[in-house]
Amino acid sequence: MVSAWLSIMTVVALLVWMPAKQAYAEDGAPESGLLGRTIVLDPGHGAPDSGARSDSGILEKDITLSVALKLSQLLQQAGANVVLTRTTDDDLASEHDRHAGRRQSTDLRNRVLTAKAKHADAFISIHCNAVPSERWTGAQTLYQRGNPAGEKLAKVVQERFRELLLPTAREPAATSTLFLLKRIPGPAVIAEIGFLSNRQESVQLASQAYQRTVAFSIYLALYDYFSQQSSVPVPDSNVTFRDLREG
Ligand SMILES: [Zn+2]
Structure with missing residues (x-):
């Protein structure tokens, strides 16, 4: 029942979704607001860190990676430059960090570093x-x-979640x-x-169809976000490892 509802919702979303503003490239092809944007996708957890777990044994690290890979495909098709912090069941810490007891802190720092680099x-x-x-x-x-750009993106993502995923009244x-x-x-x-x-949500999260819908929701939200942007955001390029340690 839920699957049928989701399929219908996805089709409806595809039919009614119209870009707010469509630009055209020199060759006449439509140009999306995602074209040339660098989007860093960070599938949570990995390797020894499974993250959350359902009673039936579904692991957060597997769901996050699968959704991120699906989302990456959609974004790349729209011309975005996608960077994944991981593409396999691994984390971003070395054996040395693991033995030194700093696996989690190194893993998180490296995710931050990827986004900034x-x-x-x-x-x-x-x-x-x-x-x-x-x-x-x-x-x-x-x-x-206190991060207005983060808040703006969170709002458009949440709007698409409420529209396309299992019913929720949650706000960002x-x-x-x-x-x-x-x-x-x-x-x-x-x-x-x-x-x-x-239980119901964990079954959905483990299904390929629902994962595709989650990926599609985030894809639409990013499209919305960059279609509303009037200028390219300027990234903070003066970041060093020292800032990350002290931040
Ligand atoms: Zn998590």
């Missing part, structure tokens, strides 16, 4: 939620409090404590795409 026009970190109660459901987008949430969002300026968000602790 690539001068990301947008950064999307993909995660799943899990809480002790089965009661909570719904995708939600997080942004750094401001945070000031998340490592990645504190350190990545500009349009940076964490997309919590659903709760693995809810």
